[in-house]
Amino acid sequence: MPAGVNLPVMIGALPLLYVQNMTLTEGYRIERIAGSKFSQAVGPTTKQIVIEAMLLGRERMLMMKALEAMALTSRLLVAMAAPALKTTGLPVVSGMTISLDMQITDLRFTQNVSKREAIDVSITLIHVPRSSLTAILGEAADLALAAGSLAIPSGPGPSPVSRSPG
Numbered sequence: 001m002p003a004g005v006n007l008p009v010m011i012g013a014l015p016l017l018y019v020q021n022m023t024l025t026e027g028y029r030i031e032r033i034a035g036s037k038f039s040q041a042v043g044p045t046t047k048q049i050v051i052e053a054m055l056l057g058r059e060r061m062l063m064m065k066a067l068e069a070m071a072l073t074s075r076l077l078v079a080m081a082a083p084a085l086k087t088t089g090l091p092v093v094s095g096m097t098i099s100l101d102m103q104i105t106d107l108r109f110t111q112n113v114s115k116r117e118a119i120d121v122s123i124t125l126i127h128v129p130r131s132s133l134t135a136i137l138g139e140a141a142d143l144a145l146a147a148g149s150l151a152i153p154s155g156p157g158p159s160p161v162s163r164s165p166g
Contacts, residue, residue: 009094018054047127055119071104100138
């Protein structure tokens with residue numbers, strides 16, 4: 001990938017070009033085995049993605065409203081989108097993950113005097129699987145992304161500095 005190429009993080013059809021930070025949290029439920037002192041992982045807990053980005057340019061307010069619409073902050077939007085939400089959630093596509101069936105649970109917009117032409121946004125999404133088929137498709141897409149990333153050249157490795165005493 002050539003230097004200077006800015007690949008967006010896609011939430012639904014909305015491209016976020018200025019992502020500052022993205023955190024993917026996956027956990028696993030651990031339970032004690034009956035009659036034993038051992039425990040084992042019995043299943044994954046909810047996947048959570050937190051994205052911090054900047055909305056820039058003249059379209060920043062439209063992007064803010066698009067995020068609010070995807071979060072279904074309006075009762076009218078919930079009523080209009082309810083039939084589609086039975087079968088699918090929001091896809092999140094980035095260089096780190098392809099996650100289907102995500103739902104925005106928290107939006108935080110910040111604007112300050114030093115960046116009047118920008119809106120900082122923090123978006124929290126959780127995985128809300130609608131069907132086992134979309135869960136399988138999401139995991140397959142995520143595995144394909146991981147396998148495909150082996151073919152993408154990355155930047156130079158850390159500078160080798162010898163570690164010799166004084």
